[in-house]
Amino acid sequence: xxxxxxxxxxxxxxxxxxxxxxxxxxxxxxxxxxxxxxxxxxxxxxxxxxxxxxxxxxxxxxxxxxxxxxxxxxxxxxxxxxxxxxxxxxxxxxxxxxxxxxxxxxxxxxxxxxxxxxxxxxxxxxxxxxxxxxxxxxxxxxxxxxxxxxxxxxxxxxxxxxxxxxxxxxxxxxxxxxxxxxxxx
Amino acid sequence: xxxxxxxxxxxxxxxxxxxxxxxxxxxxxxxxxxxxxxxxxxxxxxxxxxxxxxxxxxxxxxxxxxxxxxxxxxxxxxxxxxxxxxxxxxxxxxxxxxxxxxxxxxxxxxxxxxxxxxxxxxxxxxxxxxxxxxxxxxxxxxxxxxxxxxxxxxxxxxxxxxxxxxxxxxxxxxxxxxxxxxxxxxxxxxxxxxxxxxxxxxxxxxxxxxxxxxxxxxxxxxxxxxxxxxxxxxxxxxxxxxxxxxxxxxxxxxxxxxxxxxxxxxxxxxxxxxxxxxxxx
Numbered sequence: 001x002x003x004x005x006x007x008x009x010x011x012x013x014x015x016x017x018x019x020x021x022x023x024x025x026x027x028x029x030x031x032x033x034x035x036x037x038x039x040x041x042x043x044x045x046x047x048x049x050x051x052x053x054x055x056x057x058x059x060x061x062x063x064x065x066x067x068x069x070x071x072x073x074x075x076x077x078x079x080x081x082x083x084x085x086x087x088x089x090x091x092x093x094x095x096x097x098x099x100x101x102x103x104x105x106x107x108x109x110x111x112x113x114x115x116x117x118x119x120x121x122x123x124x125x126x127x128x129x130x131x132x133x134x135x136x137x138x139x140x141x142x143x144x145x146x147x148x149x150x151x152x153x154x155x156x157x158x159x160x161x162x163x164x165x166x167x168x169x170x171x172x173x174x175x176x177x178x179x180x181x182x183x184x185x
Numbered sequence: 186x187x188x189x190x191x192x193x194x195x196x197x198x199x200x201x202x203x204x205x206x207x208x209x210x211x212x213x214x215x216x217x218x219x220x221x222x223x224x225x226x227x228x229x230x231x232x233x234x235x236x237x238x239x240x241x242x243x244x245x246x247x248x249x250x251x252x253x254x255x256x257x258x259x260x261x262x263x264x265x266x267x268x269x270x271x272x273x274x275x276x277x278x279x280x281x282x283x284x285x286x287x288x289x290x291x292x293x294x295x296x297x298x299x300x301x302x303x304x305x306x307x308x309x310x311x312x313x314x315x316x317x318x319x320x321x322x323x324x325x326x327x328x329x330x331x332x333x334x335x336x337x338x339x340x341x342x343x344x345x346x347x348x349x350x351x352x353x354x355x356x357x358x359x360x361x362x363x364x365x366x367x368x369x370x371x372x373x374x375x376x377x378x379x380x381x382x383x384x385x386x387x388x389x390x391x392x393x394x395x396x397x398x399x400x401x402x403x404x405x406x407x408x409x410x411x412x413x414x415x416x417x418x419x420x421x422x423x424x425x426x427x428x429x430x431x432x433x434x435x436x437x438x439x440x441x442x443x444x445x446x447x448x449x450x451x452x453x454x455x456x457x458x459x460x461x462x463x464x465x466x
Contacts, residue, residue, distance in 0.1 A: 013188075013189060013190070014191065014192070016192060033189050033191070033192035033231075034186070034187040034188060034189035034223075035187075036187065036220070055224065056221045056224065057217055057220075057221065057281070057282075057284065057285055060282065060284060063284055066287075066288075069258070069287040070283055070284050070287060071284050071287050071288050072217075072284045072285070072288070074220075075215075075216055075217050075220045075221075075284075075285075075288060076216065076220075076288065077187075077189070077192070077213070077216060077220065077231075077233075079192050079194070079233070080213075080216070080233060080235060082194070083236075125283065125284070128283070129283075143283065144283050146282050146283065147281065147282020147283055147284045147285065148282075
């Protein structure tokens with residue numbers, strides 16, 4: 001079959017209405033059923049902080065929170081987030097605040113950002129870890145970040161930044177992500 | 186581009202079953218295996234079962250029942266699994282990455298039937314059985330009979346995997362699960378092996394169970410090795426020989442393939458290590 005036919009078949013993918021919360025704000029979208037959450041965030045909503053890397057769940061650059069858990073946005077179909085709570089890197093710092101979120105501040109302090117491409121995904125994995133475990137040890141940190149590839153830092157600075165963030169972070173820095181909510185079991 | 190022709194989200198299991206009887210639908214839960222396949226060109230009509238009541242872990246007497254849409258992360262975190270099915274908890278805790286474990290499900294791992302699926306050797310050790318549901322009713326089948334080949338199962342197109350049952354009181358004094366890959370994270374297994382041993386203070390083995398992935402065309406137990414361990418005294422020499430028997434069985438069943446020169450010594454070593462760990466030698 002010609003690629004033109006293939007393309008027209010693909011663009012004809014049906015749409016579905018979904019409602020969800022993005023960074024605490026209710027959203028309603030009409031989304032093609034073959035779109036991923038990653039594509040919805042970047043191409044429709046213009047949230048470019050979530051990076052598009054491998055698109056097969058290997059690199060972690062597209063990590064976001066889906067009902068308080070870290071997931072690869074490239075492996076979630078947009079229709080699947082109906083009713084869900086999604087947080088992206090744009091939601092971390094309070095709008096207009098003088099400082100970034102403590103996790104972001106720790107990454108700057110420890111030089112855990114080089115080219116920066118992996119950083120939003122890494123930060124979201126760290127957030128998911130700290131929501132579940134306030135005092136992670138080094139093994140727990142490594143395990144939580146095993147799905148995030150960084151080709152610049154060698155991870156040392158990232159791990160140091162996570163340890164520092166875990167010490168400085170308070171309940172008030174986590175509460176808006178639903179730290180005490182039960183979430184879905 | 187991902188080719189999804191249709192996306193259906195049923196409100197309950199009954200509706201899911203009706204839909205599957207009417208149309209050729211592919212169930213999707215976490216999508217961690219399926220979405221990369223869709224990206225590679227597979228096209229399908231999807232039935233999203235991720236929101237049905239298929240995420241649970243329950244003690245039902247002699248068995249632990251795990252809902253098909255229970256995530257690997259939930260299984261790895263579960264105290265009940267840790268207590269009754271420790272090998273399954275460990276295997277699920279080593280799948281992919283935190284992100285993959287949060288989405289990927291046990292039912293999906295089985296339905297995808299990859300020869301290197303990490304949960305399968307552990308499930309085989311616990312005599313796992315599947316509960317399938319269709320409009321014609323419930324069907325229960327042993328996992329060992331369900332997976333019919335690499336990426337092939339005996340699921341009828343109208344059937345939905347609803348749960349996996351594992352026998353809970355298999356006599357055990359020690360167990361081990363070893364996963365081998367090219368690197369430690371986001372790793373597709375090169376081979377994995379699960380083992381349990383039951384023995385007395387005299388080190389005489391009452392029973393042993395071993396299962397491996399990526400060794401045979403379909404993950405399976407190793408009865409040849411289990412038989413030679415029965416009644417023998419646990420020693421390093423015995424476990425070395427057990428490894429050699431495992432490797433001979435692999436060649437007999439899978440033939441000599443391009444990977445055999447690698448897998449033979451690796452299987453000997455992994456079998457030996459798993460048994461040594463399980464026997465606490």
